[in-house]
Amino acid sequence: MNAQHLQPTGSAYFIAKETERPENHTLSVLVDNEPGVLARVIGLFSGRGYNIESLTVSETEHEKHLSRITIVTRGTPHVLEQIKHQLERIVPVHRVVDLTVRSHEFGQERPLERELALVKVAGTGEARVEALRLADAFRASVIDANTEHFIFEITGKGSKLDQFIAIMKPLGLVEICRTGVAAMNRGPQGM
Amino acid sequence: MSNGQSERREMPRTEMTGAEMVVQALKDNGVKHVFGYPGGAVLPIYDEIFQQDEVEHILVRHEQGAGHAAEGYARSTGKAGVMLVTSGPGATNAVTPLQDALMDSIPLVCLTGQVPTSLIGSDAFQECDTVGITRPCTKHNWLVKDVNELAATIHEAFHVATTGRPGPVVVDIPKDVQFARGFYVSPQIAPRTSYQPKVQGDLDKIKAAVELMASAKKPIIYSGGGVINSGAEASHLLRELVDLTGFPITSTLMGLGAYPASGKNWMGMLGMHGTYEANMAMHDCDVMICIGARFDDRITGRLTAFSPNSKKIHIDIDPSSINKNVHTEVPIIGDVGRVLEDMVRLWRATAKADKKVLYPWWEQIAKWRARDSLAYKMNNDVIMPQYAIQRLYELTKGMDTYITTEVGQHQMWAAQHYHFEKPNRWMTSGGLGTMGYGLPAALGVQIAHPDALVIDIAGDASVQMTMQEMSAAVQHDAPIKIFILNNQYMGMVRQWQQLLHGNRLSHSYTEAMPDFVKLAEAYGGHGIRCEKPDELDDAIKEMIAVKKPVLFDCRVATLANCFPMIPSGKAHNEMLLPDEATDEAVANAIDAKGRELV
């Protein structure tokens, strides 16, 4: 998913030296939930050489058939502005909000971002006890288990999930599934 | 949206088949002509077309031809062009004109047949993933699986194609949907989606622009295809703005004709093969007003050296064009026509411009102009390509003339030496640079303007890409004139090989050239060959007089190069001028870094 392209964006022929530094931004994109809409969004990113670090999508307003896509992308401020405008050109896209820019406007460092992971750990004896103890410390809950394995459910910032997974590795980590980032801005205002 | 739906329930709805709906929807959207090619997956629609005569179908010889014809039709009328093709190969053949229309912002509605819904995904005969293939080369596309959504979708397709920044759309219609019966809704009551682009410019921004313009000492207006897309009123307002301000004006390839070439502030086209005065003025200006253009790489040259000391105003309906390649101080998002209306009004009301302030700037421009950058060496034995265009212009300028082109040197010479007084008279493939565009585009223009003189200024290589549409022209009594600047080379490729690759002319010679005169006759058209400068005028007059499609084989100097030129990777003030372009200068014009660029 993380298409690593050499060229940032814009004209393929005259690439001005990038003096700006790339940043991670989280975008919320409100779209009509119609066939192919995700392909349009993803096609835009691959076609124009933008990065996708994380992507989540689900219908959020059923009566209006609206889905909300959350994309974490990486680029210079100039590229990020282009990404927003290019997304807005897609006909079934209603609104694009750069949550990161928004949070800065509110004087915050970043928007609220959460991710969910399912982590399967197999083992017996001391490792098994240790895994359970650590899961408790991370507020991960056990959603399936027998005498040889656990499946933990954990939510939190991406960094917390990374850390939890790293700790589980020597304790019998079998598989991981992560949802990608869901995000919104703090405060009473809507997107 | 909910409004539209409740209204719809109250309206009497007519029951009909999907195929009938297609034809009805075309009528209701004001369509008079459709360019197309039949096949299994569109037979029901063709059957409906057969049984009426309000919408005329123009049969082409290849779906690419249908697309370019529809583009020419659209560009010359300001209305949407419509094409109809079958599934599978019909749809894939439409891809080139779709991308062409996307890059040049041409409203093009493409209806494609599809295999029945029950067979989609089964690798059925002549199945292809049309919406998947055309997704990146359309503004939007739809696969219609329910006959009750067909009419509204086609109306929406016309709406999306023609509003905002115009572009191509595809409506893919499975064969069972064409046979199915359902309810038709008219465009007036069909539900609208959220697509409502912003057309009115922000007044504060326009005020800021007018202030900046009023303070300019070295201003330039750089206009583009957006002015033409915006409609006749926008071109009119552009002329008014130029008159009011007294600013010099240049234009992109796509924008030619919006301001008349005979206008006293006209500086000629800018960009890679633009005039010296236009490019120098772009480089040295203090205020640049970009109107409906997009700072394309053919225009800017090396970005880091592009107009280094100017403040830039950019009017565009597409927010993604703003700050894409070049930073703009005053961005104005909106329809060019609407914004110009406000701008002209504000200028009249507030700006106390003293045109004397611009005198030194005009003096400087006069010096650049005196370099006569479009000059070439006349020859009495062989026809110089520039001379051929000049004669064509002189002999046709008083007439109701439309010009299309193919892609290559001839296209640039046409842009430099044919002069346009009105918008919508110049059809060329700018963004995609599609060889084979001009002949079918001319067919489309001629269908829209049956009594006009429609000329495709062609190259010997390009014209062979869609030559088969001569047959369509003959069938439909479209007396298009194909004026081939036959240099026996893919001249533009040869020129680049000379500039970049030690003059090793790898596969750029047009071997086994057909006899264009015989070819014209074989198609049932008229052929003319001319090899001598002193016979050219009579030959052109003959071409104009013939009321049939004509292939004019104009034999021109084989090795002429197209100048002036901004070599790739160079700045506007590093142009290569014709009188300086010795073989050595040409060979060294592009350094190693520029070589990677196209």
Ligand SMILES: Cc1ncc(C[n+]2csc(CCOP(=O)(O)OP(=O)(O)O)c2C)c(N)n1
């Ligand atoms: C479909 C397509 N293929 C290849 C090219 C690359 N190309 C650009 S100009 C050119 C040569 C055109 O030759 P001709 O039509 O004879 O025009 P001339 O330059 O000689 O006037 C070619 C091959 C193109 N623009 N389009």
Ligand SMILES: [Mg+2]
């Ligand atoms: Mg040629």
